[in-house]
Amino acid sequence: MAKKLRVGILFGGRSGEHEVSLLSAASVLKAIDRRKFDVASIGINKAGHWLTSEAAQTLLKGEAEAVQSNVALGGLDVVFPVLHGTFGEDGTIQGLFELAGIAYVGSGVLGSSAGMDKDVMKRLFAQAKLPQVPYVTLLRAEWERSPRKAIAQVEAALKYPVFVKPANLGSSVGISKAHDRKELTAALRLAAKYDRKLVVELGVGGKKAKAREFEVGVLGNDVPKASVVGEIVPGKEFYDYEAKYLSEGSVPVIPARLSKAESTQIREMAVAAFRACDLSGLSRVDFLMEPEGKRRIYINEVNTMPGFTQISMYPKLWEATGVSYKDLITRLIELALERHAEKSRTIYSRD
Ligand SMILES: Nc1ncnc2c1ncn2[C@@H]1O[C@H](COP(=O)(O)OP(=O)(O)O)[C@@H](O)[C@H]1O
Ligand SMILES: [Mg+2]
Numbered sequence: 001m002a003k004k005l006r007v008g009i010l011f012g013g014r015s016g017e018h019e020v021s022l023l024s025a026a027s028v029l030k031a032i033d034r035r036k037f038d039v040a041s042i043g044i045n046k047a048g049h050w051l052t053s054e055a056a057q058t059l060l061k062g063e064a065e066a067v068q069s070n071v072a073l074g075g076l077d078v079v080f081p082v083l084h085g086t087f088g089e090d091g092t093i094q095g096l097f098e099l100a101g102i103a104y105v106g107s108g109v110l111g112s113s114a115g116m117d118k119d120v121m122k123r124l125f126a127q128a129k130l131p132q133v134p135y136v137t138l139l140r141a142e143w144e145r146s147p148r149k150a151i152a153q154v155e156a157a158l159k160y161p162v163f164v165k166p167a168n169l170g171s172s173v174g175i176s177k178a179h180d181r182k183e184l185t186a187a188l189r190l191a192a193k194y195d196r197k198l199v200v201e202l203g204v205g206g207k208k209a210k211a212r213e214f215e216v217g218v219l220g221n222d223v224p225k226a227s228v229v230g231e232i233v234p235g236k237e238f239y240d241y242e243a244k245y246l247s248e249g250s251v252p253v254i255p256a257r258l259s260k261a262e263s264t265q266i267r268e269m270a271v272a273a274f275r276a277c278d279l280s281g282l283s284r285v286d287f288l289m290e291p292e293g294k295r296r297i298y299i300n301e302v303n304t305m306p307g308f309t310q311i312s313m314y315p316k317l318w319e320a321t322g323v324s325y326k327d328l329i330t331r332l333i334e335l336a337l338e339r340h341a342e343k344s345r346t347i348y349s350r351d
Helices: 018-031 053-060 092-100 109-116 118-127 140-145 147-157 181-194 241-246 260-276 313-321 325-344
Strands: 005-012 037-044 050-052 078-081 135-139 162-166 176-178 197-202 212-220 225-233 251-253 281-289 297-303
Touching (some): 005 018, 005 325, 018 037, 018 053, 018 325, 037 053, 050 053, 092 109, 109 118, 109 297, 118 197, 118 260, 118 297, 135 140, 135 147, 140 181, 140 197, 147 181, 162 181, 176 181, 181 197, 212 260, 212 313, 212 325, 225 260, 225 313, 260 281, 281 313
Parallel strands (some): 005 037, 005 078
Antiparallel strands (some): 037 050, 162 176, 162 197, 212 281, 281 297
């Protein structure tokens, strides 16, 4: 029998999505095919210390005071960074894996950071001619230097309601919907705490209606495939942090109630977005739709390390497409090795 592959499952991390990562990792550790893989748990606590074995287990259980132990990526064939947000999904840890020459699940440095930055992501979408809502990007410095000018710039380009977002966060943290100038001021002030770059977007659905939200799973490297489309029905005015993780008001509908043409369009857009951002492995691609009239569909964002519990949208979309959770994990590890092998063919020096 062939030697089992040594897989490191990385979880926790310094981002605001630490807890979400623990939930995803616990699911992965439970489901991963132990006949194929020898599994090592590697936890990163909120202070950024790396923990292995028992210390990692205590962190997984939410006991933050775990003892630090030395961590090495050595001896592993591949790592699965089940990390969301800053320092996990933004290319930084991917850079560490590149330096260490180790295979890893998901997108590389460039794709991860492009997929994290809503401003850069939108520029790549525009270049790929993907339909998206009009938006304005402001630097925190510009907002702080002249709030009046920043607001005039937003009001000249967009109609209320608008969505104000820090460019580089996830899980709806720091995001607000603003219905007028007063709310816009508060929203910019809040978002400016979280990032040096702020994105303001036209609200889909306008004053009267709520946008419909669709999500698609993309899986693959150079030949990515799209899952069936799912719809999220947020219980609240928008899909904020609480609606995402805390309340039970958000119901997924899989497959989404859409015409065949609409779902084909969304799936094609998802693959185009994956390519536009130079992603690999996996991504959940999210869309917004005008609920009435022409039912226009806009791309919202890509998520390079989407929520990954067994009941999260990404695994559920693949389950509905015919790939079980266990097989999905195996496939992602295979894709990581495939990408690593493909990259290893590249020559980095002249001799
Ligand atoms: N332009 C928009 N129009 C309507 N709703 C939006 C818009 N942008 C964001 N939202 C709502 O806010 C939520 C969070 O925004 P999103 O850009 O997806 O941020 P995050 O990266 O934190 O998930 C979306 O799921 C949706 O409910
Ligand atoms: Mg989102």
